[in-house]
Amino acid sequence: MEQTDLVVLWGSNARETHPIFFHHLLRGVHNGARLYAVDPRRTSSAQWADCWLGLDVGSDIALANAVGREIIAAGLHDEEFITRATTGFEDYRARVDSCTLEYAERETGVPAALIRELAHAYATAPRAMICWTLGITEHHNAVDNVIALISLALLTGHVGRWGSGLNPLRGQNNVQGGGDMGALPDRLPGFQHVENDPLRARFDAAWGVAVPPTCGWNLTGMFHAMERGDLTALYVIGENPVQSEADQGKAIAALSGLEHLVVQDIFLTRTAQLADVVLPAAAAWAETEGTVTNSERRVQRVRKALAPPGEARDDLAIIFDLARRLGGPADAWGEPSAEAVWNELRTLSPVHGGMSYARLEAEGGLQWPCYDESHPGEPFLHSRLWEDPVPGTRAPFVPVDHDPPVDRLDADFPIRLTTGRRLDSYNTGVQSAGYRSPNRRGETIDLSPEDAAHLRVAEGERVRVISRRGAVEAPVRLDEGLRPGLAFMTLHFQDEVATNLLTIDATDPKSGTAEFKATAIRVEKLRPRTPRPRRSRPPVRS
């Protein structure tokens, strides 16, 4: 990040959501990199940018396709790279041909001149990065949104080289690691596909079992299965789906209908309050040994500094104990040590093979893939695209089309609510509520000054916010970074303002991500607008 020429923050308010990463990004800016921010809101990240493209919610593909078309029309695409390292360029070129700058200005609200500037700057920069987060992926067409961005990197060769690339910024400190470890319905540890028979056979042999040969349900699929009655027992570890899922009413109904719910957590969250069994656990960042993996694929050690309170136990010990009581063999599920578990993982996941605890500690972490103990790890991926000929498959262009958000605006629900996060709080607020912060002001419905004036609501006034699924009350806050018709709320204060009662669980069929970023709402005053004039009355005769 510190050695690049241009960064596009696309659907990311990293200044508030990824402050450590943003620190590195700012070093890059101080070293001369230009920063472009693509976001419906003029966020604090956008205020750092050389240029802010304020697009309408859910119009990212229209914008990306227009950027791609402009790069091609201006002859700024990397023909050598495209010919040698990609496939499908002609189909892509034809598909984006109608996405002119004028079309994109109409569809996105971004001035054509800014779109042209982004296209030219990105294509001509010697090194350039695109970084994105939930602004791109919390949509019903999340995967298509990401693919539209990938196409821009393939057009320009800004991938597979130091200082250039495609960077999803992960939202929890170990969501990357969770997936890498195979906490996914379709992937075994090391991202090896469950339905790949020879790969799965290695796990069968290692564990002495027959791993189920077909993919399971992801979290979205599990919720649908709960609603159908096909999934009746759930073990939740350190998640609060009662408050974090879109369409909260539906989520609560599904979880309430389970026959058996076990929740392992450090707090009695609203999810734990529904459980049949609650297991008190250790705080993963301070009360346990192990490793975590960040957004740059770096695996780092975490160390136990404190004992968990009272009778709370280490998560690994709980899982192993549960496994023994479920009939797991004692030699596989004896007293756990984090390092032994990690070393087992290394025998099964080639990309982690060389990452012994000793090396992780000596090197300050290692980036996968790291195949053996002499391998240094890889600071960036996809360098094979610069070999001639390219080993393996060439990178495909996949044309995608603009598809507006599912929760349509109409006369009853005329305002677009987008939800997100702030610097001072974390997700559903369970962990951050207990820490004082001068920045934390509680939940508000952030409105543009124009909308507030039109609604005749004032800063601080409590209003009702209504969607097709539910309603909440919250005080108004005026935000000049919002254009008319756009509102913003967070998910940080679900106990006080259950924002997810409003959101829609319109999910991407490929990824299962819900369209948290696009809800249709209206805002209503709680009290009449003007006091009724006093009428003089004749005195009452008793």
Next chain:
Amino acid sequence: MAKGYVRLTQPLVRDGDRATGVLRPATWDEALDRAAAGLAGTVASKGGSAVGIFSCSKATNEVNFAAQKLARAVLHSNNIDSCNRT
């Protein structure tokens, strides 16, 4: 401003059903036996596909590895996910 949550320090089990029952303190043995019985009973009567695990994106790699191994090797289920959908 809401008061912060306090740390859980002992296992809890529910007496009664989800609508009307209450959570009360229990020993680790009682809590784990009850947790295991419900999971095992579901696997026995309906198969591993009726069981799911939500794993934790703030827990360590080792915990996530153990959770998916529990799902696949003990509960006969591939229904495991971490916080990848938001």
